[in-house]
Amino acid sequence: MNVMITGGAGFLGQRLARRLLELGYLTDSNGSKRAIDRILLVDVVPAHDFGDPRVVTVAGDIADAALLHDVIDTQTTSIFHLAAVVSGQAEADFELGMRINLDASRQLLDRCRRLGHRPKIVFTSSVAVYGGQLPAIVQDSTALNPQSSYGMQKAIGELLLNDYSRKGFVDGRVLRLPTICVRPGKPNKAASSFVSGLIREPLNGKEAVCPVAPDTRLWLLSPRSAIECLIAGHELAAASLGSNRIVNLPGISVKVEDMLAALARVAGPELIKRIRWERDPMVERIVGGWPGAWNVAAAHALGLLGDTDFDSIVRAYIEDDLEPNTVS
Amino acid sequence: MNVMITGGAGFLGQRLARRLLELGYLTDSNGSKRAIDRILLVDVVPAHDFGDPRVVTVAGDIADAALLHDVIDTQTTSIFHLAAVVSGQAEADFELGMRINLDASRQLLDRCRRLGHRPKIVFTSSVAVYGGQLPAIVQDSTALNPQSSYGMQKAIGELLLNDYSRKGFVDGRVLRLPTICVRPGKPNKAASSFVSGLIREPLNGKEAVCPVAPDTRLWLLSPRSAIECLIAGHELAAASLGSNRIVNLPGISVKVEDMLAALARVAGPELIKRIRWERDPMVERIVGGWPGAWNVAAAHALGLLGDTDFDSIVRAYIEDDLEPNTVS
Numbered sequence: 001m002n003v004m005i006t007g008g009a010g011f012l013g014q015r016l017a018r019r020l021l022e023l024g025y026l027t028d029s030n031g032s033k034r035a036i037d038r039i040l041l042v043d044v045v046p047a048h049d050f051g052d053p054r055v056v057t058v059a060g061d062i063a064d065a066a067l068l069h070d071v072i073d074t075q076t077t078s079i080f081h082l083a084a085v086v087s088g089q090a091e092a093d094f095e096l097g098m099r100i101n102l103d104a105s106r107q108l109l110d111r112c113r114r115l116g117h118r119p120k121i122v123f124t125s126s127v128a129v130y131g132g133q134l135p136a137i138v139q140d141s142t143a144l145n146p147q148s149s150y151g152m153q154k155a156i157g158e159l160l161l162n163d164y165s166r167k168g169f170v171d172g173r174v175l176r177l178p179t180i181c182v183r184p185g186k187p188n189k190a191a192s193s194f195v196s197g198l199i200r201e202p203l204n205g206k207e208a209v210c211p212v213a214p215d216t217r218l219w220l221l222s223p224r225s226a227i228e229c230l231i232a233g234h235e236l237a238a239a240s241l242g243s244n245r246i247v248n249l250p251g252i253s254v255k256v257e258d259m260l261a262a263l264a265r266v267a268g269p270e271l272i273k274r275i276r277w278e279r280d281p282m283v284e285r286i287v288g289g290w291p292g293a294w295n296v297a298a299a300h301a302l303g304l305l306g307d308t309d310f311d312s313i314v315r316a317y318i319e320d321d322l323e324p325n326t327v328s
Numbered sequence: 329m330n331v332m333i334t335g336g337a338g339f340l341g342q343r344l345a346r347r348l349l350e351l352g353y354l355t356d357s358n359g360s361k362r363a364i365d366r367i368l369l370v371d372v373v374p375a376h377d378f379g380d381p382r383v384v385t386v387a388g389d390i391a392d393a394a395l396l397h398d399v400i401d402t403q404t405t406s407i408f409h410l411a412a413v414v415s416g417q418a419e420a421d422f423e424l425g426m427r428i429n430l431d432a433s434r435q436l437l438d439r440c441r442r443l444g445h446r447p448k449i450v451f452t453s454s455v456a457v458y459g460g461q462l463p464a465i466v467q468d469s470t471a472l473n474p475q476s477s478y479g480m481q482k483a484i485g486e487l488l489l490n491d492y493s494r495k496g497f498v499d500g501r502v503l504r505l506p507t508i509c510v511r512p513g514k515p516n517k518a519a520s521s522f523v524s525g526l527i528r529e530p531l532n533g534k535e536a537v538c539p540v541a542p543d544t545r546l547w548l549l550s551p552r553s554a555i556e557c558l559i560a561g562h563e564l565a566a567a568s569l570g571s572n573r574i575v576n577l578p579g580i581s582v583k584v585e586d587m588l589a590a591l592a593r594v595a596g597p598e599l600i601k602r603i604r605w606e607r608d609p610m611v612e613r614i615v616g617g618w619p620g621a622w623n624v625a626a627a628h629a630l631g632l633l634g635d636t637d638f639d640s641i642v643r644a645y646i647e648d649d650l651e652p653n654t655v656s
Contacts, residue, residue: 094495147571149495162473163477166475243473
């Protein structure tokens with residue numbers, strides 16, 4: 001298998017690559033398990049190659065058709081298309097969001113269409129495709145109504161992937177991700193960046209700002225489970241998806257105040273003092289408009305599993321990402 | 329008011345222009361009724377100008393950014409964006425459909441965004457945005473799942489128009505049209521072209537081919553009502569639409585066999601002999617996947633009204649479009 005990961009220098013791209021290197025195998029479009037010969041990590045900055053001879057890194061602009069022409073050929077069996085401009089940035093810089101989140105996705109699909117070899121494509125979508133008046137639990141049959149440019153761009157990517165798959169140009173599958181928490185590293189320009197910060201910053205001895213009300217309900221998936229779902233989503237047979245290639249990945253529905261209670265239980269109540277409450281109307285509007293939960297039956301039936309509880313998510317972050325002796 | 333109609337040489341574009349010339353007035357974004365000074369008809373072929381000094385016609389490619397630059401300026405107060413490659417053609421020629429149904433729409437919106445004057449835009453969408461497993465009556469909250477490239481392209485146009493409106497780049501409204509019946513003239517490459525043909529051809533002494541089963545349920549709107557809805561949709565205040573600029577226009581739900589019964593009642597039972605039954609799997613798949621009905625409550629609440637019964641639609645065609653003494 002010849003795998004390409006866009007956004008390959010990013011947090012999810014790097015974890016996915018590491019996990020794929022460990023696994024060593026993926027299932028092709030014919031249902032055959034085959035060794036991974038190559039993982040191509042494409043990103044705007046050079047990706048870490050893990051010192052593994054199977055890894056090739058390419059730094060470049062994913063919206064550049066010439067780059068896509070160079071990195072995708074008939075040997076490319078699988079593409080994890082993770083590259084995106086995050087929600088807050090896509091809202092602030094409309095043209096950048098359109099170029100990366102829409103144009104690049106379409107050019108990637110068109111490159112595959114012209115090659116005609118029908119690679120598997122895993123495209124990550126988002127809670128942000130939903131908005132407006134929503135039921136307490138969003139169903140697979142609930143209409144999309146994005147209230148951010150990021151959500152609009154992801155919803156268009158979904159439509160493209162579905163139609164390019166229906167036409168037989170690619171073998172696509174869209175995985176709608178809950179908000180990923182706890183992301184390691186630094187805050188980014190996602191409107192939901194604070195969600196991981198609420199857990200990560202106090203555990204690293206830093207202050208975190210919470211821009212939303214304590215009873216704001218979030219729909220969360222841990223990095224560990226997200227990576228397992230991306231791979232399991234790749235492995236699915238196309239026939240199991242029917243006339244719609246979109247799967248709402250399982251999340252857990254947690255209020256901000258419940259997240260902080262879990263942090264206190266796992267790492268001590270004094271950490272909560274590192275939260276500063278400061279409402280941000282832009283973040284409240286975007287994140288508050290996302291679903292607090294959606295129906296996970298279809299994902300479970302396909303064997304795509306999420307987390308069991310938020311305490312485990314906090315513990316997983318401490319095990320996987322926290323530097324030793326940081327908790328203070 | 330300075331009105332542009334794309335697809336202005338087409339059947340709906342021409343009727344809309346004629347009706348606007350009769351009315352003489354439209355409501356601007358501030359809610360003021362203002363005289364129509366100009367109607368610009370843009371199409372790939374020259375449009376009829378009705379001999380009216382207010383009408384200007386431009387022949388050109390709507391997907392050409394230079395043309396859009398020339399025809400849209402800060403004086404453009406209203407755009408009825410009707411130009412499209414029809415469903416059957418967009419399915420057969422994927423690149424053409426993408427260029428006209430998606431790229432042209434986006435370029436049109438981007439021209440307005442750059443000008444910054446926020447014109448009213450009426451964008452016509454279609455039953456084809458729905459597909460897959462549908463409830464007997466589609467609701468406003470039902471998820472889109474287009475099963476044709478035309479439907480995908482229209483769904484993307486909707487998402488763009490909603491987001492460009494939310495961002496304040498344009499004052500858009502999306503009107504989802506039922507299948508228009510009875511269209512005058514010749515058959516076209518729409519998968520639904522036969523629907524009008526079932527009534528039109530027998531009334532003109534010709535044979536019509538029915539490619540679907542007699543109990544296929546269709547969701548129909550007459551040309552008269554469609555034009556009234558397009559204008560009423562333009563006149564709506566943006567505030568009345570809320571966080572979603574999409575309105576499902578009212579249709580009537582009729583089986584093919586009911587249409588033919590109406591034709592027999594209005595124009596005589598012998599006309600039914602001019603129907604030849606010949607199933608076409610491509611047409612059955614596309615048209616059979618469209619909704620047979622959707623909820624019209626939102627449209628009615630906004631004052632957008634459809635037809636009362638199919639017999640009246642047949643009579644309206646005879647009054648509006650049939651050459652005298654053709655019924656035989």
